Amino acid sequence: MKRSAVAVAALLWGTRAFGQPAPAVPTPEPEAEPEPINDSDGYTPAVEGAGAPSPLSINGYIDVGFAKAQGDGTSFAPNDQSVPADYGVDTFAPAVNSRGDVASTNSNGRFVNGFLPRSVGIGGNASFLLNTLDVDLKYTPASAPLMVFSRVQFLPRFTGNGDDTRVYVEQAFGRLVPFESQEFALAAGKFDSVFGIEYLDNEANIRTGVTPSLVARYTTGQSIGAKLFYRVQIQPLQSAVSLNVSATNSGNFVESLQPPDASLTGEPVGAGRLGYELNTPGIQVKLGASGLIGPRNDQAYQAAHQKTYGFDARVAVAGIYLNAEYVHVDEGEGGPKTTSLGNFPISSTFNARGGYVQLAYALPFSVGALHKLTVYGRYDRRHAWFEGFTPITVDRFTGGVRIDLWEALILKAEYLDNRELAGAPTVANNVFTSSLVYSW
């Protein structure tokens, strides 16, 4: 039971930040299973012990999906001719995988201005998908407090434009732990977000469900820069306080919205999270406040700022796991827009408010190959507007089940009920999606 609970916590909050410095104070129940470090500095491979057979390790996963979206797989209303087509709807709603890729972004010729996710190009058809082939390399030399990590992902896609397959370097960084006695780490390269908590669930082999929330686009993107993580354990209070800050090219928007691989403004984007965690045998509580400020990296003007803040909370008690997050986004107007999807004429003033609440429960049994059975539900809500356009409010109910078989196979299935509450026209864009994840 206890083992199961901790394991589900790992699922919900992200697995332990591999390679994270060992806590100065032992975490509760260390003998059961590696404790999830919720205020981690991202999904990174574990530090190997001195007796490790090789300083180099290769890990990864394969995410095979099957999805079917309603309608044409987009959120565009068929009779709507207003432009840009992506300003009056939520193009990210019909997500089909953990990357947030949607069934389609085909606007049928209507002009779009780059507020778009990646697409798997299946429209309203049911289709098998190879969402991600992920290969992780980690090198930990015995002679230095250094860890080098890379994550390369193969993303086979076939869209209306033909073969759209990409090989994507999602992470590549080195991390140094300069003081043996401190939970203090410095990293440089391309690494995970520091904002909020949802980035901990980016990878399909970690995420409880299949798809990210409606606000994940603002908080879960990787970027290139430098990062600092520091945590202080407060043993008498069974608590810890952590700080995770970064200076990067693009902040934490996903790469389809802001390109992370080059600074378009010459000025870094600062982001950080201050976290508090309470770890007792009966309950675990994690609270955080995050902020981000700097020029928006989808255009070239330093004066066009983006400011984001958010709050997050996680509670684990009696096998129930609650995650919640609120995000507040403001972007100023800038110059011509450039994203990973192309060039667009205007980077408009944009605002968004939103969040989600996720509840998961791991059924307390394990039989043979069945290691875990988790049921979960999530409610997302997002209110957003581009300057001069009608604000839109959308929400989403997500319900699903996750089955962990053996140690290396996960089967997940979920249904997304997307609703357009205000501003955006009502469209058929609900999604059934599933994911089979092999890990090694």
Place this chain on the structure above:
Amino acid sequence: MGSVLRVVASAALIALGGCSQAPAPPAAKLWTLFDVQALYAGGAPGSQAIAANDGLPGGIPLDLISSPLASDRSSTLVARTAWADGQLVAFLTTEVWANYPQVWMQPAYVLVRRRFPGEPLELVGDSEQPIFSAGPTSGFYSPFVQIVYAEVPPDTVAGTLTSAKQILDGGYPLTVGDAHTMPLVPDNVALPSTTELNTYTLQGMGYLEGALVPYLDFGTSMFTWDPATNVVQEAPIYVLTFIGPDRSVLASPSIPTILGAGPPGSGVALPGGGQRNSAYYRVHTVVVPQMARVFAQPGSQLQIDLQADGLGAFAGFAPDASDLQIATFSGRVALNAGDPSQGVSGCFDDPTLLAADPANPKSCIWLASEAALQANLDLSTEETTAITVNWEVTDLVVPESGDVPVPQPAGPL
């Protein structure tokens, strides 16, 4: 020592090198009548120009768009004149774009219904109240609108459907109608007198985000668009420029611009077969030869304005011109005017030569049409600016004694 090295290594790890940035590409900018009013309200004088650094010398002064705010905070649109195929037309400016490679037509929904099956469609309410989709604070706001008629139930009450979401969610039959030039305007902006415009422009109220907003409707057939993308097709306008003694490029808003032909299908044919206009223009500048002169009577407001714009040396006049000739030719640019101060003879020497006469090579060659520019100028001097404008060319300027704008209507050229 080990810790020191670690710290140094850490610093090295996070050190970010300096970099040099390429210049940022120019930002797209849109000025609507709301922006013009806001600039006035902020204390801007009428001479303050917008789009001042986007390729047109001097930019576009505010008082060429609307008058400064009156004490009641109202303003009046300014009617100006331009040449279209050698004939003078009046126009209003309601939007100016800079660094927009293209603009798009937006839909506006108009509610219609049938009282009883089989009866003709009628508007819901006493007047057309379009539902607009993009407001003037958006970079994608457009005065170029395609009317989409939504056939709603017969008992629909005016004012109950005010948003595009309601229309689209309602599943009402939609019928695409005509395209109109319909700028949204502040509620305290007035049109100039019909004497200046010689046309009737509909003023109405529509809905934007559920709230009423005033608009002007200049009618149909003023622009064309790509049906695949709804991109509005642009026509050229030419601003004549002069090279000053210090090699600076000089221009004056007092010299009427020259409208190029609109895309096929746009505009309304002029009497005599000329293409009248589009509504969406890109500004081009063309340098005229040094010997070209603007016809301006000494002491006239036009001559004073040219002097103020640094173009005094490029003004010319036929001393014995009649009042009718002065009214007819003021503001026009003649290629072969001559220059008495330099002993160069030309068509301004003799008033009988002012009227263009193809049979008389000494008669004036006026630059008042795109064809005249193409025939007489080195168009390699043409510069395409980053500025596009919505010029609602309302009609030909009709001669009326004593009450017509300057420059006066032209005779045959």
